[in-house]
Amino acid sequence: MTTSDILSASGPAPGHLDLLESEGIYILREAAAQFERPALLFSGGKDSAVVLHLAVKAFRPGRMPFTLLHVDTGHNYPEVIAYRDEAAAAAGARLVVRSVEDSIRQGRVVLRDPNESRNAHQSITLLDAIEEFRFDACIGGARRDEEKARAKERVFSFRDAFGGWDPRRQRPELWDLYCGRIAPGENMRVFPISDWTEADVWRYIAREEIALPSLYFAHQREVVERGNRLIPAHPLVPLRANEMPVLRSVRFRTVGDITCTCPVPSTARTAADILIETLAAETSERGATRLDDAVSEAAMERRKLAGYF
Amino acid sequence: MSEHGSEGRDLLRLTTAGSVDDGKSTLIGRILADAGALTEDQLSALAAQAVRDGQEQIDLARITDGLTAEREQGITIDVAYRYFATPRRSFILADVPGHEQYTRNMVTGASKATAALLLVDARAGMTAQTRRHTCIAALLGISDVVFAINKMDLVDWSEEAFVRLKGEIESFTERLRFGSRRFVPLSAKRGDNVVRGSEHMDWHEGPPLLTVLEGIPASVTAADGPFRMAVQIANRPQGASTHDFRGYMGRIAQGRLTVGDRVVIAPGGRESTVTEILTPQGPAIAAMAGQSVTVSLADDIDAGRGFMLADATSPPSEAREVTAALCWLDPAPQDSRAPYLMRIGTREVAARVALPESHLDIHTLARGPGGQPLRANDIGEARIRLQDDIAYDAYAACRATGAFVIIDSRTNATVAAGMIEHRV
Numbered sequence: 111m112t113t114s115d116i117l118s119a120s121g122p123a124p125g126h127l128d129l130l131e132s133e134g135i136y137i138l139r140e141a142a143a144q145f146e147r148p149a150l151l152f153s154g155g156k157d158s159a160v161v162l163h164l165a166v167k168a169f170r171p172g173r174m175p176f177t178l179l180h181v182d183t184g185h186n187y188p189e190v191i192a193y194r195d196e197a198a199a200a201a202g203a204r205l206v207v208r209s210v211e212d213s214i215r216q217g218r219v220v221l222r223d224p225n226e227s228r229n230a231h232q233s234i235t236l237l238d239a240i241e242e243f244r245f246d247a248c249i250g251g252a253r254r255d256e257e258k259a260r261a262k263e264r265v266f267s268f269r270d271a272f273g274g275w276d277p278r279r280q281r282p283e284l285w286d287l288y289c290g291r292i293a294p295g296e297n298m299r300v301f302p303i304s305d306w307t308e309a310d311v312w313r314y315i316a317r318e319e320i321a322l323p324s325l326y327f328a329h330q331r332e333v334v335e336r337g338n339r340l341i342p343a344h345p346l347v348p349l350r351a352n353e354m355p356v357l358r359s360v361r362f363r364t365v366g367d368i369t370c371t372c373p374v375p376s377t378a379r380t381a382a383d384i385l386i387e388t389l390a391a392e393t394s395e396r397g398a399t400r401l402d403d404a405v406s407e408a409a410m411e412r413r414k415l416a417g418y419f
Numbered sequence: 420m421s422e423h424g425s426e427g428r429d430l431l432r433l434t435t436a437g438s439v440d441d442g443k444s445t446l447i448g449r450i451l452a453d454a455g456a457l458t459e460d461q462l463s464a465l466a467a468q469a470v471r472d473g474q475e476q477i478d479l480a481r482i483t484d485g486l487t488a489e490r491e492q493g494i495t496i497d498v499a500y501r502y503f504a505t506p507r508r509s510f511i512l513a514d515v516p517g518h519e520q521y522t523r524n525m526v527t528g529a530s531k532a533t534a535a536l537l538l539v540d541a542r543a544g545m546t547a548q549t550r551r552h553t554c555i556a557a558l559l560g561i562s563d564v565v566f567a568i569n570k571m572d573l574v575d576w577s578e579e580a581f582v583r584l585k586g587e588i589e590s591f592t593e594r595l596r597f598g599s600r601r602f603v604p605l606s607a608k609r610g611d612n613v614v615r616g617s618e619h620m621d622w623h624e625g626p627p628l629l630t631v632l633e634g635i636p637a638s639v640t641a642a643d644g645p646f647r648m649a650v651q652i653a654n655r656p657q658g659a660s661t662h663d664f665r666g667y668m669g670r671i672a673q674g675r676l677t678v679g680d681r682v683v684i685a686p687g688g689r690e691s692t693v694t695e696i697l698t699p700q701g702p703a704i705a706a707m708a709g710q711s712v713t714v715s716l717a718d719d720i721d722a723g724r725g726f727m728l729a730d731a732t733s734p735p736s737e738a739r740e741v742t743a744a745l746c747w748l749d750p751a752p753q754d755s756r757a758p759y760l761m762r763i764g765t766r767e768v769a770a771r772v773a774l775p776e777s778h779l780d781i782h783t784l785a786r787g788p789g790g791q792p793l794r795a796n797d798i799g800e801a802r803i804r805l806q807d808d809i810a811y812d813a814y815a816a817c818r819a820t821g822a823f824v825i826i827d828s829r830t831n832a833t834v835a836a837g838m839i840e841h842r843v
Contacts, residue, residue, distance in 0.1 A: 123637075124709050126430035126509040131699050135711035136670040139651040143724055143765070167699050168668075168711070172654050254500045261499035261514075281833045282523065282748050284530040285822045286670075287762055291831040305511055307502045 157251030775799030
C-alpha cells in the first residue's frame with residue numbers, strides 16, 4: 111500500500127454534512143453511555159427519521175440501544191403510522207406507543223373541544239410514559255434554527271422531577287463536554303441534531319436516501335385556501351361556510367397533528383427537489399439581495415414562482 | 420444540486436461578542452437577512468411588525484430578538500446559536516450577549532469556536548470592553564479574529580478613523596499570538612461591507628465581512644497534530660458472527676488514524692495496533708479529526724469509557740495533579756474542600772480544587788495575587804488534585820484533550836471550565 115492509496119482511501123477532509131453527522135453520532139453515543147434507560151422519541155417525522163438513521167449508524171455493527179417511543183396524538187395520517195412501524199422494524203428497534211387517546215380515557219387529559227389540536231396535550235402522555243418505563247433520557251430531533259426561542263437550547267437539556275424545564279438549572283455546555291449526571295426522577299432531553307438547519311436535514315436525507323412518509327413529497331390532495339394557508343380537507347378539520355375543496359399538488363413540511371399541519375403547494379417528488387425548493391430564497395441573487403427588497407412584493411412573487419411557498 | 424450538496428462546503432464555528440451599543444444584533448440580523456438565512460415566515464413576521472411599528476424598514480436587530488418572553492420569565496441571558504450558509508461554507512455562530520455574566524458566556528461561546536468576530540464601535544474606539552473580548556478569545560485559544568469596525572457611517576466613512584483604530588488594536592493584540600487578525604470597516608445598519616461592498620469606502624481594498632469570514636481556515640484541519648480520541652463506549656456485540664469484534668467508539672479529536680498505526684491506551688500506557696476502522700461511511704483505511712469512528716485493535720485490551728486512544732509515538736501526558744486556568748461559572752463561589760469531579764474527555768475523576776495561585780485581570784491579562792476563592796466570572800490559575808490518573812495535553816497543544824469542566828457532585832452543576840497548563 112502506498113501513501114497515496116491511504117490518502118485516497120480516506121477521502122477528502124470531511125465536509126460540513128459529514129461533521130454534523132459525526133457530531134450527531136458522538137452525542138448519541140454520549141447518551142447511550144451516560145444513561146441507563148434512554149428512549150428515542152420517534153414520530154415518523156423527518157427530523158426523528160434522521161436521528162434514528164444516525165442512531166443505527168452510530169452503533170454498527172452492534173445494535174441500536176434505544177427504545178423508540180411514540181406519543182401518538184390519535185390525529186396522525188395513516189401513512190405516517192405505517193411508516194413509523196416499518197422504520198422501527200427496519201432498525202430492529204423496540205417501539206413503544208403511548209397515546210393521548212388513552213390519556214383522555216384515563217382522565218389524565220381533558221379536552222375542551224373534541225377536535226382541538228392535541229399537540230399541547232402530548233406532554234402529559236410523554237411524562238406518564240417516562241414514569242412508566244423509567245426513561246432517564248429522551249432523545250429528540252429538535253433543532254436550534256426552528257425558532258428564535260430555541261436558539262439557546264442545550265444539547266443535553268435538563269428536566270426536573272416534574273418534567274419541567276428550569277432555565278436556571280440548565281448547565282453551561284463547553285467544548286464537547288456534555289454532562290448527563292442526574293438524580294433519580296430527573297430527566298434529560300438530548301438533541302443530537304441541534305446544530306443542523308432545515309436545509310442540512312434535507313441534504314442529509316437526499317444523500318443517505320432515508321425513506322420518509324409519502325406525505326412529505328408532492329401528491330394530489332383536496333385542500334381549501336384560508337388566508338395564505340392551505341387547509342387539508344379532512345373530517346377532523348371542519349370547513350367553513352363557502353369553502354370549497356380543490357385538488358392541488360402539495361406536500362407537507364411537517365407531519366404532526368392533522369388539525370394543525372398545513373401542506374404547501376409543491377411539485378417536489380424527491381428530497382433533492384425539496385432541497386431546491388427550500389433553498390430558493392437562499393439562491394436568489396444571494397449576496398446582492400437587500401432586506402428591503404427581500405420583503406417587497408416582487409421578491410415574494412419570485413419565490414412563489416420558484417415553488418417555495 | 421451540486422452547488423448545495425455537502426461536497427466542497429466546509430464548516431466554520433464562530434463566536435461573536437460586542438456590548439449592547441455596538442450594533443451586534445443589527446450586524447447579525449444583517450448577515451442573516453442578506454445571506455438569505457431567514458425563512459419567508461420570519462421575513463413576513465418582521466415585515467408585519469414593521470408595519471405595526473409604523474416603520475418603513477424592518478428593524479434588523481429584531482431578527483435575533485427572541486428574548487422578550489425569556490426576560491419576562493427571568494431567564495439568565497445566555498449564548499444563542501445562529502446558522503447561515505454561503506455556497507462555500509456553513510457557519511455556526513455562537514452569539515454572546517454583552518450583559519452581565521459576560522465572561523462566563525463568552526468563555527462558553529468561544530470554547531466551541533475557532534474564530535471570533537469582535538465588534539468595535541468606530542466612534543468609541545478601543546474600549547475596556549474591546550480589550551476584554553479580545554483577551555477572552557485569546558485565553559480560549561481562538562486562532563483567527565475579525566474586528567468589525569462598525570458604525571463607519573457615523574464617522575463620515577473616515578479612512579483615518581479606521582486606520583487609527585486598527586493600529587491601536589494591532590498593538591494591543593501584538594502579544595496575544597492570534598493566527599490571524601483581520602479588520603473590516605462597515606456599517607451594519609446601512610449594509611456597507613457586510614455582504615455587499617461599500618460605495619462610501621472605496622479607500623478600503625479588502626472584501627466585505629462575509630467574504631472575509633469565508634476566507635478563514637475551516638474549523639477542522641485534517642491531519643494537524645498527533646492522533647487523539649476519547650473512548651466513549653467499548654463495544655462488544657453479542658452473537659456468533661461478531662464474536663471476536665471489540666470496537667472502541669469515539670470521535671477523533673485531533674490528527675489522523677490509519678490501519679496499522681501503533682496506538683497507546685492512556686492512562687496506563689498499554690500499546691496495540693489498529694486493525695480496523697469503521698466510519699459512518701463504512702470500513703476505511705484511514706480517518707481524521709472530526710469523524711466518529713469505531714476502532715478495532717490487535718490485542719484484546721480492557722479499556723472502556725474514560726480512556727484515550729493516542730498516537731504511540733507522541734503520547735499524551737499522565738498525572739494525578741495538574742495546574743490549570745479556571746473560569747468560574749457557578750453563582751456559588753469555589754470551595755476548596757467541596758467534592759468536585761473533573762470531566763475531561765469522557766473521563767470523570769474526583770477532584771479537589773485548591774484556592775487559586777493567581778487571579779487574571781481579563782482587561783489586561785495581567786496576573787494578580789491569588790488566595791481568594793474564585794467567584795462567578797473570575798479567572799484564575801489553580802492546582803487540582805485528582806483521585807486517579809488522567810491523560811491530557813496542554814490546552815495550547817490540543818484543545819480537546821486539555822479542556823475540562825468541574826462538576827459539583829452534590830448538585831451535578833457545572834461550576835467551572837478549565838484549561839490545563841494554560842498561560843496566556
